[in-house]
Amino acid sequence: MLKIQEIRELIKLVDQSSIDEFTYEHEGSKIKLKKRMEELEKAAVQTAPVQAAPQMPAAQPAAAPAALQEVKEVPKEEAKAPAQDENLHKITSPMVGTFYAASSPDTDNYVSVGSKVTNDSVVCIVEAMKLFNEIEAEVKGEIVEILAENGQLVEYGQPLFLVRPE
Template structure:
């Protein structure tokens, strides 16, 4: 793996919203981690070769160029409010969409009543559009994620007041 491939991998990871990627080959291992802060790259090479430490240094130097994508954080709620609402969370990493296409209306809006099993959003992962269904019946109180933004596994998407 050369420095250009490493830089492309860093750019891909920073844009995709993935937290960690590990690649291991016969004599080379690289791990790239992101946590809403600068990307960290660690590379280890079992056989000492003069050119490979330079690659590791260059890869580390390239880190500031790749910034982790910013994901809007859910606002803090009080314990009393949290006790009254059910949080619907993302079952996977991907991109959150409120509607099936840009020209279609949103599946749900704040104030809408939903039923268990009703499609409430789509999470795209690796070009597959996964319909996310409500786990509970209730009224949508708040949508915690912006449309077309990356989401992590178990990230809160909706607050629902059970009926």
């Protein structure tokens, strides 16, 4: 089984390459990576959420495909864009999964706005396929904004936090 750091390296390599899909199988384990961010960005720019809504079943809006959820979130992110400082570092999701701000519902969040973080500070957990992956800040600084909500589905490369580097 690959370690999380090895998976992150694979994701970076696939992201930087021109390939759209990558599958790795070893000793019964299988990892499949698909790169579709450009398609999602184009769809988000060209399609308004009102046009995407008829494609979803009316009885199950929570079970919408990830692409449709991405389209819906673009206007919200654009509304926040003017408030962002160009010098802020974005902590992004290294995978598709569910964002958790704390290790359990009974504990405090790893970080909040104003928290100081170091390179190896755990800022959240992204759960994917029943594996809970601790996400580290990878930069020393102060949390300025939290861009994801607890329990929210996040996409690969989606910004989760804004950090003012020190």
